[in-house]
Amino acid sequence: MNDITGQNQQINEQPTTPKIPVTVLTGYLGAGKTTLLNRILTQDHGRKYAVIVNEFGEIGIDNDLIVDSDEEIYEMNNGCVCCTVRGDLIRVLQNLMKRRGRFDAIIIETTGLADPAPVAQTFFMDEDVQTKTRLDAVVALVDAKHIMARLKDSREAEDQIAFADVILLNKIDLIDEPEKAGLLAVLAKINPHAIIHETTRAEISLDEILQRNAFDLTRILDDDPDFLNKSDHDHAHHHDHDHQCGTDCNDESHAHHDHSSTHGNLDTSVHGTTIETVSLRASELDPNKFLPWIDKITQIDGPDILRLKGIIAFKDDPDRFVVQGIHMILEGDHQRAWRSDEARTSRLVFIGRNLDREKLERTFAACAV
Amino acid sequence: MSTIANLENATYTQWAGFIDDIPVFADAQGFIRLLTGQEKSVNVHDGLLCAAPETDGKALVSGGEDGLICRLDANGNVSLVHQAATKWIDKIATGPAGTIAYGSGRRGQIILNSGDTREIALERSIEGLAFAPKGMRLAIARYDGVELQWINTDRSNQFLQWKGAHTGVMFSPDGAYVISLMQENALHGWRLKDNKHMQMTGYPAKVASMSWSHKGKWLATSGALAAIVWPFSGRDGPMGKAPKELAAMGKIMVTRVCCHPTADMLAVGYENGMITAVRIDDGQIVSLRREHNAAITTLNWDKAGTRLAFGSEAGEAGVITPA
Numbered sequence: 266m267n268d269i270t271g272q273n274q275q276i277n278e279q280p281t282t283p284k285i286p287v288t289v290l291t292g293y294l295g296a297g298k299t300t301l302l303n304r305i306l307t308q309d310h311g312r313k314y315a316v317i318v319n320e321f322g323e324i325g326i327d328n329d330l331i332v333d334s335d336e337e338i339y340e341m342n343n344g345c346v347c348c349t350v351r352g353d354l355i356r357v358l359q360n361l362m363k364r365r366g367r368f369d370a371i372i373i374e375t376t377g378l379a380d381p382a383p384v385a386q387t388f389f390m391d392e393d394v395q396t397k398t399r400l401d402a403v404v405a406l407v408d409a410k411h412i413m414a415r416l417k418d419s420r421e422a423e424d425q426i427a428f429a430d431v432i433l434l435n436k437i438d439l440i441d442e443p444e445k446a447g448l449l450a451v452l453a454k455i456n457p458h459a460i461i462h463e464t465t466r467a468e469i470s471l472d473e474i475l476q477r478n479a480f481d482l483t484r485i486l487d488d489d490p491d492f493l494n495k496s497d498h499d500h501a502h503h504h505d506h507d508h509q510c511g512t513d514c515n516d517e518s519h520a521h522h523d524h525s526s527t528h529g530n531l532d533t534s535v536h537g538t539t540i541e542t543v544s545l546r547a548s549e550l551d552p553n554k555f556l557p558w559i560d561k562i563t564q565i566d567g568p569d570i571l572r573l574k575g576i577i578a579f580k581d582d583p584d585r586f587v588v589q590g591i592h593m594i595l596e597g598d599h600q601r602a603w604r605s606d607e608a609r610t611s612r613l614v615f616i617g618r619n620l621d622r623e624k625l626e627r628t629f630a631a632c633a634v
Numbered sequence: 635m636s637t638i639a640n641l642e643n644a645t646y647t648q649w650a651g652f653i654d655d656i657p658v659f660a661d662a663q664g665f666i667r668l669l670t671g672q673e674k675s676v677n678v679h680d681g682l683l684c685a686a687p688e689t690d691g692k693a694l695v696s697g698g699e700d701g702l703i704c705r706l707d708a709n710g711n712v713s714l715v716h717q718a719a720t721k722w723i724d725k726i727a728t729g730p731a732g733t734i735a736y737g738s739g740r741r742g743q744i745i746l747n748s749g750d751t752r753e754i755a756l757e758r759s760i761e762g763l764a765f766a767p768k769g770m771r772l773a774i775a776r777y778d779g780v781e782l783q784w785i786n787t788d789r790s791n792q793f794l795q796w797k798g799a800h801t802g803v804m805f806s807p808d809g810a811y812v813i814s815l816m817q818e819n820a821l822h823g824w825r826l827k828d829n830k831h832m833q834m835t836g837y838p839a840k841v842a843s844m845s846w847s848h849k850g851k852w853l854a855t856s857g858a859l860a861a862i863v864w865p866f867s868g869r870d871g872p873m874g875k876a877p878k879e880l881a882a883m884g885k886i887m888v889t890r891v892c893c894h895p896t897a898d899m900l901a902v903g904y905e906n907g908m909i910t911a912v913r914i915d916d917g918q919i920v921s922l923r924r925e926h927n928a929a930i931t932t933l934n935w936d937k938a939g940t941r942l943a944f945g946s947e948a949g950e951a952g953v954i955t956p957a
Binding site: 334335337342353 | 645646648662663681683699721722724739740758759761777797798799801816817818820839840947
């Protein structure tokens with residue numbers, strides 16, 4: 266399962282037609298998924314979409330190619346409870362790809378209660394899906410008015426936010442500024458990496474949500490070198506030396522957090538959230554220590570790790586090594602050479618539950634050269 | 635040397651074989667083509683997802699995105715068997731005396747040739763369907779096992795349990811074994827008389843194709859860099875025995891297998907479009923089709939075993955007459 270070496274990618278790399286991008290829309294009932302979907306489908310962008318839904322909503326979806334499938338979560342028979350895939354998506358995607366000329370991209374609309382992990386893992390664990398399609402981005406719609414209540418009573422709402430690459434904070438017109446500030450702080454706490462857009466009636470430039478390549482870590486890091494620094498603003502402030510906060514700092518995420526201590530149970534009582542982020546930072550690492558370490562961490566703590574992302578500087582290695590994971594699934598690959606003006610710093614971020622910050626910090630530090 | 639008659643289909647070839655000895659090719663778009671004196675093309679579905687020949691070989695039954703189940707005979711005449719609900723019909727199986735079963739998500743039906751129907755309603759999606767050789771029972775692959783449903787009685791299903799996702803199913807020709815395909819690169823088997831389990835693992839890829847040799851002595855499978863052929867002649871089936879690895883062609887994955895109807899040999903299709911035939915006894919290989927760009931998706935012999943129909947992912951299809 267763990268494919269840290271990237272060897273599989275080379276085997277699968279055939280000079281065939283490009284993979285079809287798949288966008289996953291998550292969000293609670295009433296958050297605006299159908300509105301957004303119809304916006305995507307009716308805009309004049311010249312692209313054709315196939316849409317997979319798990320329940321036909323009351324409001325119709327205006328598209329030629331809609332596939333209704335029964336949500337099927339399949340646990341892989343390997344003794345790991347978090348290695349799950351969506352059996353229905355495997356089948357529908359396989360069948361859709363037999364007639365790929367009909368569409369340019371695929372959108373999956375999940376139910377309000379759907380767990381995004383099996384959906385995302387399907388794209389890494391099923392070889393047939395993996396060779397023909399690629400997960401472009403997970404887009405979460407959040408109902409600004411009701412999300413706080415949702416977060417108190419449902420794990421799914423929190424998971425959907427934690428998994429998102431892009432969050433649409435929708436119905437923003439229904440809340441006032443102080444509410445918004447509080448909400449943004451909560452979102453940043455659950456998922457410091459997601460790009461957040463404030464929207465009304467899901468109005469958004471489609472470029473912001475489609476063709477994102479958000480799961481292509483190589484691209485993310487090239488476009489946004491600060492990507493992995495973002496979480497530092499939030500939780501790892503005490504050992505973040507890049508970011509200097511002055512009195513005029515208006516970073517919302519600062520306002521409501523106590524950075525000085527007890528990161529492990531930060532704010533959870535206040536907001537009712539259970540997901541947190543651990544950001545790790547070190548100088549050069551020893552691959553012979555780091556690779557077995559991350560393997561072991563994900564094997565042991567995989568069920569609690571929702572996503573992990575990192576960029577690693579290995580000793581005597583001119584290239585940056587990028588790594589990302591979902592639960593126990595790991596992908597790692599060399600990216601590009603470190604530039605002379607870059608500090609060879611290793612950074613790794615975990616988003617998850619019950620993360621043992623002290624253990625992660627200590628064992629990560631032990632991977633240093 | 636083999637002779638090959640080639641067709642170019644527009645899309646993925648779902649099924650290639652012989653109906654009443656006429657070569658027939660069904661593609662994913664919904665066109666079924668018959669290679670009679672002149673080529674005949676019939677648009678049967680708006681999107682064809684599954685097809686299976688009737689057990690007497692006189693018709694091809696198919697299901698599609700349009701929720702239709704259709705029957706096509708060797709003259710190209712199409713009749714509507716059933717119109718189902720809105721969801722895709724992506725699983726179909728045929729049994730003796732014209733019995734048909736189809737699956738569409740968690741629902742399906744058994745359609746008897748009298749026109750009577752019996753409902754299939756499961757908690758999990760129908761992933762595979764196969765009738766027992768005598769047609770009295772239907773095996774239904776689903777998550778965590780295989781259901782055995784009776785055709786003519788309301789007796790409750792027998793459930794063959796094995797943890798994991800079962801994505802396809804087949805009976806052995808003598809009805810003694812049920813074999814399922816699994817999501818995790820393996821087969822699972824049950825011996826029905828005592829429910830004994832058989833695990834057939836070690837595949838580097840998902841197994842998409844399996845085929846029984848003509849007397850049921852061997853079970854050939856895809857999913858590896860060779861055709862993996864399990865011995866079933868002993869008392870305990872393949873338990874404790876190693877399979878034969880046949881027709882390996884370097885690092886090229888086998889995607890399709892089809893055993894010959896009268897001899898202990900099989901046709902093997904590969905991910906690069908190549909096709910070979912291999913004798914089970916001594917592993918001797920004959921090349922039937924050279925490398926092309928797309929994986930072989932379907933292989934079927936005619937009744938006499940003199941012609942082999944094939945189709946590929948890119949829609950190439952044809953008939954090979956081995957020398």
